[in-house]
Amino acid sequence: MLSNSSKYALKAVLYLADKTDISHKLMVRELSEPTQVPKAYLAKLLQALSKHNIISATKGPKGGYFLTKENKELPVFRIIEVIDGNQRIESCVLGIDECNAAHPCPLHEYVSPTRTALLSTLKKMTIGELALDLKKGTSFLTR
Template identity: 45%
Template sequence: MLSNASKYAIRAILYLAIHTDETHKIGGIKIAEELQTPPPFLAKLLRQLATNRLISSTKGPNGGFFLDKANREKSIWDVIVCIDGTYKFDACFMGLAECNDDNPCPAHYIVSPFKKKILGDFRDKTITMLVKEIKTKGTVISLKGFDL
C-alpha cells in the first residue's frame, strides 16, 4: 500500500527520533548505512522531509538531520502525504474511477473499514508515540546486524 519512498522516509524519521535531538545531528550517509537504504534516494527523501518541516537540518561541519520537539509531534500520515500524497488511500481498491458508499465496487465494503482503520492509526500516532512503542515492544526499523 505504501511506496518504497514512504517506507524509507518513515524509517528514517523513526531512526532520527531515536538517535537525534537539537544537539546531536546525523548525516544522510550514516542514516542510509544504518537503515540499509540507497544513499542517493534517501538523501532526496530527507531533503523533501526537511523542506516540508517534518525533520530539521543544519548545514556545516556540525550539521546534519535531527528531530526537534515539533517534528516529533508529526504523524506517520504527515510523512505519507509529504512523500506519496493521499491518492493510494483515496483510490478504489479495484481501480474504478469512482468508488464510495453510494457507488461501491465489489470490494468496497471489505476494504473500506481496513482503509479507515489504518488511516486513523496513521493520523493519530505521533512519531513520539511510535518511538515509545519501538522501545517497549522491541520492534525494529532495520535488520542491520541481524544474522539472517
C-alpha cells in the same frame, strides 16, 4: 497502500526519532545503511521532509538531520501526506478510479473500514509515540 518512498521515509524518520536530537545529528550516509535506503533516494526524501518541517536539518561540518520535540509531535500521517499525497492511501485497492461507497468495487466493503481505521490511527499517532516502541525495544527497524 504505501509507496516505497513513503515506507523509506517512515523508516528514516523513525530512525531519526530514535537516534537523534539537536546535539546529535546524522548525515545521509549514516542513515542509509541502517534503514536500508539508497543514499541518493534517501537524500531526496529527507530534503522534502525537511522542506515541510517534518524533520530538522543543519548545514556545515557539524550538520545533519535530526528531530526536535516539535517534529516528534507531528502526526505520522504527515510523512505519508508529504511523500505520496492523499490520493494513493485513499485510492481503490484494485485501482478503479470510480470506486466509492455509492459505486463500490468488489473489495470496497472489506477494505474501506480497515483503511478508515488505519488513516484515523495515522492521523492521531505522533512520530514520537511510534518511536517510543523503538526506544523500549518492543519494535524494530533494523535486524
